[in-house]
Amino acid sequence: MLHKKGLLALFICWGVLAAAQESFPTPPATNEQLFYLQRNPNTNTIMCDLRLEENGELDKDNPVHVYWIRYAEKGQKEELSFIQRKFAYGVKTKRLEDGKYKLNFVSYSRYPMFLTRAADGKYHVFATVNEKMVILKSIFIKINKGGTFWSPNIEYFEVKGTDPATGTEVVERKKVLK
Incomplete structure (x- = not known):
């Protein structure tokens, strides 16, 4: 029950469902961008960026900056x-x-992600997609009608990433574990 409630606004269901995921905008790439999260019912996007200190080094106490693009x-x-x-x-x-660093959303700890400096010398977030650790690019959450503010009706979440060895895009849909 706690995990279901913990999904709170990560999967908030406000209003009418939006268009298919394919019609969602792709955020502009930046040097700090790690990955982004989108969900219906609207196109507002959660961005997860690398947080750097003034000297350009990683902020070791708070390495990820999470914000909206509305x-x-x-x-x-x-x-x-x-x-x-x-x-x-x-x-x-x-x-x-x-x-x-081990990362997870405060509302869903059952999908761990890892921030690390990769072979290319840059920081990336790695996560499991199709039983393989890949560089995470995006997460999409499909919310169905029904459910409540505190316990929305999640059909699935879809993770996309890049295989660091081959450069191939990989995608997996996962059910929310309760």
Whole structure:
């Protein structure tokens, strides 16, 4: 029950379902972009970027900056609200050995991700897609009608990434574990 409630606004279901995932905008790539999350019922997008200090080094205490791009409004960037950050879209980070970090959304700890410097010398988020660790590019959450604000009716979440060895895009749809 706690995990179901924990999905809170990561999968918030507001209003009417939006168009198919294919019609969602692709956020412009930046040097800091790690991955992004989209979900129906609208095209507003959660961005997860690398947080750097003024000297260009990784912020070791808070390495991921999570914020909105409000495509359904004027396309503006906007910080998460307190509720969104603490119960939905915020990202927990735990520092591991060798400068690596374990990440997960505060509302769903059952899909771990890992921030690490890859062979290309850049930081990337790695996650399991089709039983293989890949560079995570995006997550899409399909919300069906029904459910409640605290417990939306999630059909699946789809993860896309790139195989670091081959450069091939990989995609997997996963059911939400309760």
